[in-house]
Amino acid sequence: MSKEHPTKAVRVAIQRPLYKLLDYACDVDIQPKPGCRVKVSLGNSVITGIIVETDVESEFATLKPIIELIDESPVIDEKLMGLLHWSSSYYFHPLGEVLFHALPVDLRKGKSVPKVEIWNATSAGLELPKDELKRAPKQQAMLDYVIQKDGADANNLKQLLGDNWRNTSRELIKKELIAIEEIDPQKLTAPATHVFSVNPPHQLTEEQQQCLTDIDAHFNEPKLRPILLHGITGSGKTEVYLSVIAPILKAKKQVLVLIPEIGLTPQLLSRFRQYFPDSNIDCLHSGLADGERTRVWLGAKTGSIDIVIGTRSAVFTPLLNPGMILIDEEHDASFKQQEGFLYQGRDMAIKRAHDLGIPILLGSATPSLESLYNVEKERYHYLRLNNRPGASNPPDIALQDIRTLPLDAGISSLMMTDIRQHLDNNNQVMLFLNRRGFAPVLMCQDCGWHAVCSHCDMGMTYHASMGKVICHHCGYEERVKSTCPDCNSTKLTTQGQGTERIEEVLNTHFPETPVIRIDRDSTSRKGSLEEKLELVNSGEPVILIGTQMLTKGHDFPKLTLVGILDVDQALFSMDYRAHERLAQQVLQVAGRAGRGAAKGKVILQTSQPQHPMLLSLLSQGYANTAQQILNERKLWNYPPLGCQALVRVNALDLQLAHNFISTLGADLAAINSEKVMLLGPMPSPLARRAKRYRFQLLISAEKRGDLHGFLHSVLSIISKIRKTGGVRWVIDVDPVDF
Ligand code: ADP
Ligand code: ZN
Ligand code: ZN
Numbered sequence: 241m242s243k244e245h246p247t248k249a250v251r252v253a254i255q256r257p258l259y260k261l262l263d264y265a266c267d268v269d270i271q272p273k274p275g276c277r278v279k280v281s282l283g284n285s286v287i288t289g290i291i292v293e294t295d296v297e298s299e300f301a302t303l304k305p306i307i308e309l310i311d312e313s314p315v316i317d318e319k320l321m322g323l324l325h326w327s328s329s330y331y332f333h334p335l336g337e338v339l340f341h342a343l344p345v346d347l348r349k350g351k352s353v354p355k356v357e358i359w360n361a362t363s364a365g366l367e368l369p370k371d372e373l374k375r376a377p378k379q380q381a382m383l384d385y386v387i388q389k390d391g392a393d394a395n396n397l398k399q400l401l402g403d404n405w406r407n408t409s410r411e412l413i414k415k416e417l418i419a420i421e422e423i424d425p426q427k428l429t430a431p432a433t434h435v436f437s438v439n440p441p442h443q444l445t446e447e448q449q450q451c452l453t454d455i456d457a458h459f460n461e462p463k464l465r466p467i468l469l470h471g472i473t474g475s476g477k478t479e480v481y482l483s484v485i486a487p488i489l490k491a492k493k494q495v496l497v498l499i500p501e502i503g504l505t506p507q508l509l510s511r512f513r514q515y516f517p518d519s520n521i522d523c524l525h526s527g528l529a530d531g532e533r534t535r536v537w538l539g540a541k542t543g544s545i546d547i548v549i550g551t552r553s554a555v556f557t558p559l560l561n562p563g564m565i566l567i568d569e570e571h572d573a574s575f576k577q578q579e580g581f582l583y584q585g586r587d588m589a590i591k592r593a594h595d596l597g598i599p600i601l602l603g604s605a606t607p608s609l610e611s612l613y614n615v616e617k618e619r620y621h622y623l624r625l626n627n628r629p630g631a632s633n634p635p636d637i638a639l640q641d642i643r644t645l646p647l648d649a650g651i652s653s654l655m656m657t658d659i660r661q662h663l664d665n666n667n668q669v670m671l672f673l674n675r676r677g678f679a680p681v682l683m684c685q686d687c688g689w690h691a692v693c694s695h696c697d698m699g700m701t702y703h704a705s706m707g708k709v710i711c712h713h714c715g716y717e718e719r720v721k722s723t724c725p726d727c728n729s730t731k732l733t734t735q736g737q738g739t740e741r742i743e744e745v746l747n748t749h750f751p752e753t754p755v756i757r758i759d760r761d762s763t764s765r766k767g768s769l770e771e772k773l774e775l776v777n778s779g780e781p782v783i784l785i786g787t788q789m790l791t792k793g794h795d796f797p798k799l800t801l802v803g804i805l806d807v808d809q810a811l812f813s814m815d816y817r818a819h820e821r822l823a824q825q826v827l828q829v830a831g832r833a834g835r836g837a838a839k840g841k842v843i844l845q846t847s848q849p850q851h852p853m854l855l856s857l858l859s860q861g862y863a864n865t866a867q868q869i870l871n872e873r874k875l876w877n878y879p880p881l882g883c884q885a886l887v888r889v890n891a892l893d894l895q896l897a898h899n900f901i902s903t904l905g906a907d908l909a910a911i912n913s914e915k916v917m918l919l920g921p922m923p924s925p926l927a928r929r930a931k932r933y934r935f936q937l938l939i940s941a942e943k944r945g946d947l948h949g950f951l952h953s954v955l956s957i958i959s960k961i962r963k964t965g966g967v968r969w970v971i972d973v974d975p976v977d978f
Contacts, residue, residue, distance in 0.1 A: 473831025493563025
């Protein structure tokens with residue numbers, strides 16, 4: 241192809257694991273901007289790309305042309321583009337994958353950005369005598385509203401009239417009082433002013449008020465620092481958040497709220513909506529249909545949504561007038577993405593707030609050691625809430641030595657007595673066990689066979705309700721037969737227990753009382769979690785059994801007894817984060833007890849009643865225990881003191897994976913840097929998963945700059961090693977799982 245003279249070149253990122261950008265030619269009459277999507281050809285296919293740079297001097301003489309410019313104006317604005325560039329280089333992840341990750345699924349696929357529909361009064365509508373529609377109050381309200389606002393969008397109207405607002409709209413359109421206008425979102429001017437009011441359910445306590453005053457003062461300092469609000473469970477952090485947000489909304493700015501789990505959105509959403517009756521509040525998470533996600537994304541981008549409440553990836557939500565970011569339960573492990581683009585959502589939010597020059601507030605009852613260390617270094621401002629408002633008091637936590645007690649499915653006889661007593665007093669009980677299924681081991685009594693995942697070489701968990709064994713590492717499942725596959729014996733038996741077994745045992749012990757199991761299996765059907773929570777919220781005496789799904793955020797006023805069944809495993813884990821996580825989990829679970837007027841009691845079953853970590857947690861509380869754990873990490877230079885990255889390699893073929901990482905290991909060892917330490921190559925703790933053999937190489941350094949400098953070498957070396965037989969590798973910066 242001979243190159244026509246007056247063409248320009250643009251540099252495009254595509255959604256592939258590719259550490260380079262592609263140049264394309266572009267006609268002079270199109271006006272590409274960074275952040276706009278294009279259609280380009282790659283090999284034999286046409287794919288979507290995102291323009292990263294324009295007016296490029298390409299080193300290639302002949303370039304393929306752009307096939308189509310999808311967006312007239314950027315779907316990723318300049319500020320967000322800056323953040324994504326930064327995170328691509330911080331996490332050593334290909335820019336294309338990072339950029340696409342930040343878009344809703346529909347837009348990744350190349351669909352055009354939907355037009356924004358605006359409801360306007362027609363001239364007949366404008367001239368309609370006042371109160372003409374008084375027999376149809378909803379229609380009157382809608383008409384008045386669009387006139388007053390000079391046009392309203394779907395988000396506004398849904399907020400005004402509730403979920404069935406489209407019926408009202410239909411009536412008004414039929415009467416030709418209102419018409420819908422479609423507007424290119426990029427041509428929208430700033431959203432019209434709307435009414436703002438607050439409806440606080442309580443007066444803040446003195447302690448909360450103090451916090452609020454302090455936060456406000458810090459938000460107005462010239463040098464903004466993130467604020468960590470460390471408030472015990474039930475101390476009214478959410479109430480403080482709402483008061484902090486109010487002035488931001490009043491100034492017509494938007495607020496981004498990040499939470500760890502979808503399950504928490506409904507209750508938070510309703511609390512926010514109750515507090516800010518006129519504001520547009522919506523949520524963004526993986527449970528939404530693609531179209532819904534695009535709608536909320538666009539609403540945030542065009543400024544019609546005031547508050548976006550979302551899980552991890554919502555950190556990339558575009559905001560027209562960003563005012564503040566809030567991260568609730570900031571310690572939660574789910575802020576770290578574990579697949580694909582491996583980023584830490586909390587850190588990303590902090591970086592984003594910093595870039596935007598807006599305040600950021602982190603809240604938790606059990607802050608992460610990372611955040612506490614940042615407090616120690618005076619990078620964060622630190623605030624405490626030490627009391628629960630009103631009559632509620634923090635529960636008493638006691639260790640129960642189970643070494644000499646009779647156990648039934650892991651529940652001690654003393655625990656059973658306590659359960660009985662709390663139920664008799666018309667209260668609710670919750671048992672916590674972080675293992676779903678019936679039992680972790682299914683085995684043959686005659687020959688010793690046990691169910692093992694053929695894809696991971698790890699034991700499979702028996703799920704009685706489904707009649708299956710399921711691998712909790714890769715999801716592989718098999719029907720359970722009545723006889724042993726090796727010796728045909730019928731003496732199959734289980735060992736250990738999961739939530740299903742506990743449910744069964746409690747049903748026999750307490751046949752009169754509803755036993756409600758809440759875990760991933762029992763809540764997979766849409767709406768089933770809500771049904772179960774409703775039963776709990778009815779206040780009837782019930783026994784709740786749950787995994788970590790239950791630990792977060794829920795408020796059950798009638799719950800007075802919490803039993804924690806399995807702390808022992810974590811006490812001796814190899815993972816240096818195990819103690820931190822255990823301390824957080826224990827206090828979060830414990831925090832569900834005694835939220836109403838009656839005092840709560842928490843029992844921790846353990847065979848290690850003298851374990852220093854448990855003793856410290858119970859007698860000295862979270863802050864002191866966290867400080868001790870931090871001091872231990874200082875001795876070893878573990879994060880958050882030092883920093884780490886993990887190179888993970890896997891392949892279906894053991895030898896190929898091994899060869900690849902050995903080559904890498906040898907090349908890296910030859911670099912001989914004193915500032916970083918290499919550990920490995922070695923098999924990953926889960927050495928085979930989903931049929932793939934896994935190896936890893938851990939890189940640690942005292943200084944972030946040294947680690948990142950070294951990772952540049954890693955990237956350039958690893959990119960040159962020939963990948964045979966589908967070897968995959970990834971660099972995981974600040975890994976949390978090994
Ligand atoms: P957290 O977010 O710290 O777990 P919440 O904000 O959910 O705490 O508050 C716990 C409970 O206390 C809620 O039921 C809430 O309505 C109530 N509460 C919070 N602040 C006050 C207050 N100032 N006065 C009375 N009740 C309050
Ligand atoms: Zn057998
Ligand atoms: Zn498996």
